[in-house]
Amino acid sequence: MKVLLVEDEKTLAYEVEAFLKKAFYICDLAHTARQGLEKIECNLYDFILLDLGLPDKDGLVLLEQAKKHNPDAAYIILTARGNIEDRIKGLDLGADDYLPKPFSLLELQSRMQAISRRKSGMNSQLIPLGEFNVDIQKRIVSHQENEIELTRKEFDLLSYMLLHKNRVLTRLQLSEHIWGSFVDDDYDSNYIDVHIKNIRKKLGAYGPVEWLETVRGVGYKIKKS
Amino acid sequence: MKLSTKLTLFVTLSKLAIVVFFILTLPYLVDIISATYTDNLLRQKRGKVLDVVAREGIESYLDGQPSYGSYTLLKDEYIALAPVETDLQLDTIETDERVLEGDTLSYRLLSHTFKTREGTFLLEIGRETATISQYNRPLQRFALIVLLSLIFVTLIIDLFFTHYLIKPLGEIIKEKLVNQQFPFAKNQAPIKTSTSDFRYLDSSLMLLMEQINEAFEKEREFTANASHELMTPISILQNKIENLMEHTEVSDLIQQRLSEMLRTLSRLKKIVNSLLLISRIENEQFAKADNVNIRALLGEVMEEISHRLEEQEIAFEMNFRHQFSFNNANHDLLFQLFYNLINNAIRYNKKSGSILIKDDYSKGVYSVYIKDTGIGIPEEELPFVFNRFKKANLSQAGGYGLGLSIVKSIANYHRIKLDVTSKVNEGTTFSVIFP
Structure with a gap:
């Protein structure tokens, strides 16, 4: 499973990365929307974790652009903004889930797993x-x-x-x-x-x-x- | 008493005082005026007499008699000429009594001595004083009537004028103080008035409201920004601890310590989240577009919370008799409101206590009551239960603190009224009164 994390707060990004690696995900990091878009353009990801408060671009705009290149990826919005409009807008734009900061890494993994299960269809195991x-x-x-x-x-x-x-x-x-x-x-x-x-x-x-x-x-x- | 009434009353009373004073002094005034007038008249008559004496001699009066005296039919005026010793010199006007044919009468008397070839004579001209002051009473009465009716007319004019004058003050109080709802509307129109004092009052009030608004705005902004800024470091800390806990070499003791740290961190998160929620509600960032059936809503809340009832062995009764739909509301916020209230009712209850939730619809007002048999809130703390960070019964774990602040914010946002009655060790009843 390949994950891209777009998060401008580096310390936070490293923690998430460390956790995901331990859970056997392959994790790429991007600290700006530009970096994120570059990575999205040349790689295919299973998960794209998006922070909304990026320094160079609104995360929701990035979400729209990323969807064009990587329509099959699962998108999870991570944000400290947490107001309901953002949430609705994000889900409208095709995000699969929404986690308000601060979130538990365990919860993040649980949500990712739930999305994978949903996406992989009904073949239960x-x-x-x-x-x-x-x-x-x-x-x-x-x-x-x-x-x-x-x-x-x-x-x-x-x-x-x-x-x-x-x-x-x-x-x-x-x-x-x-x-x-x-x-x-x-x-x-x-x-x-x-x-x-x-x-x-x-x-x-x-x-x-x-x-x-x-x-x-x-x-x-x-x-x- | 109203200012306009006071003003009018004062003006009227002072007018009355002046009038009374005038009426009382009227006789003296009349006396002075008439005395002056009579004296002048007496002097004129003396002039006439002296003229006649100078032209025609004293004999034209005396007509062979040693002295001369004459009075009018009613004895109100008389004149007398009599010879006196040569060295007597008199020229006075005074009030004195004279006896004329048995009648003692009071006269204003002019006495004047003059010399002729025939010797020195005393001229006395008298005018009865009764005739002078006899008009005093009717004059007084007449003046009283005229002045009182004048006062009455001016009173009515005063009433209208002061009412007109004071009107802007009433408008300022009504528009700027009584009818104001916090937060105050921006760019309010000034009250129209030509009185500079009122304009000053009005503009001062508007300035004050602006300042309050600004201060409040700053507080809201601060809460929102601070909460937001705090979230990132809390995130980092939480994730670091979570990652640390997964290390296999971490001992049980450290594991335990780490979990305690997570717990503390979560408390911090809760506080910040609550503050953020309150500031969002106060910033009106929630849509009010739902149509919420309160009975159904409470069902949802109970579904979420009932596990805690069982755990505390609390008897629960929900007694709803009305179907009430609350329009233009935010379902999630109302859920939170009732959740917090019921949660408190559970948390501050006694073991094996009870909770009763019932509704009431009377006089067009729908209310929900949440009654617990808990520890209660001391009377002196009741006014503060909805304040941020105030906590009833500090010795107890947890806090009414932010939970009730959120309830209050949500209630305000929906114009719902809250009421709380409580008795220590008997229980607390929260009333949610819908608009």
Whole structure:
């Protein structure tokens, strides 16, 4: 997967790049709209991540131009502007998603994955997880022939952890993924724990769930080779 | 009392005082005038008598008699000539009493001595003073009537004139103070008046409003810019920590510390985001084009938030009896408004407490009440709950702070009124009153 990140804030760009590389993406950087356009003209990307507040050009204008050269790429707008008009305009211009800054890198990856799934069509693929199989597309968890019923939020949690397997996810990161901007300051509240407990209970009835680990004081992680 | 009434009253009273003073002094004035007039008259008569004596001799009066006396039929005037000792010299006018045929009467008397061949004579000419002052009373009454009616006429003129004069002041108060809604409209028309004081007041008020607007504008601009500028470093920090956490060599302890840092950072993010949201609402950057069914909206909010009710074991009751659609609103903002209120109701509730949401439609006003059985807000803090960064019950975790500020901004933006009543340890009721 090839990604172009157009972001004028260099420090931020390097962090995103480091993260994406670790997630096995090939990442190109551009710090101005001009640089970005040059790269878009001679390369084909799967993802183009666009900052709207570029020094030389409005990101939305760049989006329009980039679409001509790279119509198949998935476009994600990253911006600190965050007003609704920009969002609507961006999505109207053909952006696939919109992440307001500051965003979590995990969330970014999750959105990218969701877009890839959407773009790659319906050919669903089963991800093995211990004795279980997870179909992200159809949102099904199964144990041999048995489908296990999870609530929407439980499934979201499970698939998010699965996407970021072998990585500790804090309660905050998990709740932000599920409840978005409506999360409060009181993360210590245990509603994530309640959901995790339910997942363990539901899946535990069919088979061992020791792959779902609790990291004391931090959060949870799915351990998977 | 109104200024015009006061002015008119003052002017009228002072006029009345002058009139009363005039009426009271009228007899003295009349006395002085008539005395002067009578004295002149007496002197003229003395001149006439002396003329006659000089031309025709004293005998023409005395006619053989030693003295002469004559009075009019009603004794209001008399004249007397009598010989006196030679060395007496008199020329006075005074008021004195004389007895004429048994009647004692008060006269204004001119006494004058003059010499002739026949000897020195005293001429006395008298005029009854009663005839002089007898017109005082009717004069007084007449003057009173005339002056009072004059006062009445001027009173009406004064009323109209002061009303006309003061009118711009009323307009200034109405247009520039009472009818003003914050933020003030720009480039307001000055009130038309030829009174320079009012023009000055008007322009001062407009200047003041402009200054307030400017200060407010600056604050809004600052909030928007600062929030925006803060987002980038927060982004960098968050992403750096996230990347750091993924390093396999990071120990559990550091992992834990890093997650705490993320948490703190997220709090910072929330604050900045809230400030940004408030400034955007205040800058009217949200479209108000939705038609929102409040009942359905609260259903959506509850769907989002109900998991927290279960967690806190809070009994929840929603009692809606009306279908109310709020036009020209922003659905997302209203969602946020109710979300924040209900979220507070949950957060500040007691374990196994309850929340009641009900609506009411009376006198054309639709309201929604959110009632909790929480810790309540002390009475002295009630006026501040919607203020930015003010926090009820500081010992509690979290804050009413920005959550309620956002509620307030959204409410203002939609011209929704908010009301809050609370009792410590019993609970709080927020009322959302739709326009």
